[in-house]
Amino acid sequence: MPIGSPPSSVRASALGRIEGREGAPARRAAPRSRRGRASRRPRADRLAPYVLMAPAVLIIAGLRLYPLALGVNFSFTGDGDRNGQAVGLDNYAALFDDPLFRQALQNVGLLVLLLPIAVAIPGLLATFIYLRVPGHRIYRSVYFFPAVLSPVIVGAIFNLLLAYDGTANTVLGLVGLGPVDWLGDPDTAMVTVVGVHVWATFGMALVVFLAGFATLDAALVDAARIDGASLPQVVRHVIVPGLSRTIQFVFVTTMIGLLTSMFGLLYVMTSGGPEGSTYLPEYYIWVQQGQMNRPALASAASTVLFGIMLVVGLLQIAVLRRAGRED
């Protein structure tokens, strides 16, 4: 599953970089005090930082920035008969003229709208575990279990459950509700797939929330309870403010997950359908490149997706920095 899976490692390294930077000012101060002696150091010492930096810089420049520039450049050339010719912004015009791509962008918007729900579910369930509802130890492992399944397996399982004559509709039938064409109705399909994605991935966010709860001062919750606060009040006035940093972090990681890890599920569950209602930009790119043999158009779509990710990435960093400063 080439397109869906890489982000987990990407996420880890990105976070590593961000966290590393928070501690950087303290360390940066040290070399400055030694600068006076620098000229007396042996040459090898002076070159060492550059040599040590070189692999990372070369990898970023050679394997990331250079291909990116090639891809952007390629998006200004034509497909088919016009292969290799410069066509200016034609691909971008074709892209925004294509109802399928506009649908894909709309769906990105829908994902953003559904984000609060995707964050609230693990948050609430983690709260229940923190408040030690009966059986909370079992729930903790049960909730995490789907996170270890690959999207293809999850998709295949839910294909069976959500088929028109599948288990979900049988259960609905037992309680007298009509069958729902979960994956065949354009109005429900995208929400269904997002729901399955949330089911499959909320375990990770749950663990992050539980880690956040570990830092929460239990005395505050006890005090609120003694003062007669109801559960909603405890959640609203004690837990949410206490976990604001964790919540922001989960928002950021869930957003990345929604935007980058849906391909496998879409591929297995809907193939972009019905009626093109579950297209996302990455699926669109894959179809144009592989099925339609229009690599230049796919490059243009990749460039647009890159722009979106750049904005999202910068916003994330801003949010994380602000969250860091609050402490």
Added chain:
Amino acid sequence: MKQRALSAIAVATTLVLAGCGSAADPGSESEGSADKLVVWDWKSGDEAAASYIEQAKDDFAEKHPDVEVEFVAQPFDQYYNLLGTAIQSGEGPDVMMFNGGGQIRDRVDALVPLDDYVADDRDRLAGWEAFGQDGHVYAAPVTLQGHPIYYDKTLYEQAGLDPEAPATTWDEFLADCDTIADETGATCFAQGNKEGYGIQFWLSGLGSGVLTDTEYEDWIAGERDWTSPNVKRIFESWQEAGTSGRFNDGANSTAMFNDMFAVFESGESAHVIGLMSDVGHWKDFAEFLGAENVGVMQAPVVNPESTPSLPYDGGIGYGVAEWTEDPALAADLVRSLTSTDALTAFYDDAGAIAADTTIDTSTAGPAVADLVSWLPSGRPALHVALSSETLELMGRLSQQLLSGSVTVDDALGQLAESDQAG
């Protein structure tokens, strides 16, 4: 700040590259040389195709004992992505497998015209049209792929109909469907349109009973009149069948491979427009229903001026890459891959209707006997003549027709526009 922006760029770049760069295959070793030919396909890894590949290799080794042949089996769902990357870089396999129709026509720039090399095979093999463009042929057919209408003889018997004499006109056909539905509860058609393939099979499977001969020929030749009342009739019948319950429930969320075929195999539907080779065909159905209970019929006549015929094309075939060092040598390998011995092995083991018309198929049951007897009068399938973009659009529109969110006229208008643009 700059550093942060840079690292944001790096993060985002990685994500994008992870998204779009995945088609690249570390297959640089797969370039052939003068004494080595590399073949890409998605069949040679199948157990069922093992004896076919073996026969072809032996045949080629007799002619060119010094040349090594390497088969690289690629996963089918990534095949054209990988091939696209190879074509973009101008290097890759010497011989490669293609589906007939749009997939090869979109890529003829990367192929060698084979007309001179395969002249001796032209009469022995059928299905060349699907691999041709502008009077040249770019691949030699291995199997034939068609879209016959299969029916379940057991259901016909249970409904009191004559299983050996299926309806020949559309009205009779629908009446039979109603009888079967009343007597057995089975729907008329097994339909799986999740990927939007159902409409392609519908168009090709039933088109020969609706379009006039001239319309049919013009359609294949590229002069398609999307405003013709007969073309409209095909799409109307699709919508009617969907809205009047002649398809199984949830057709738009039923996958064609293999849920739709499973509906037919389990006796829940009386008919299915299937395939001739590989999957969803007589051999698969015979495993569940018994070879003697699988019937095949010509398209029921909607328009008396039409001549029903079996819609088929070259299904898969092998072509020669434009960048190969010695095209004649590679073309010889293509000839070995389409030799009678090799194709006989493919027919025997994989259950494909091979492109070789001289293979004896008399022992495979009544459906195969009918199919083979219809080959001489068969014509190219209507949907194969369409570009992949138009097919993709037709798939989406067909789902909208079933859900009622587009009218037939509107759909045909969009299709005409897409067809003329491509």
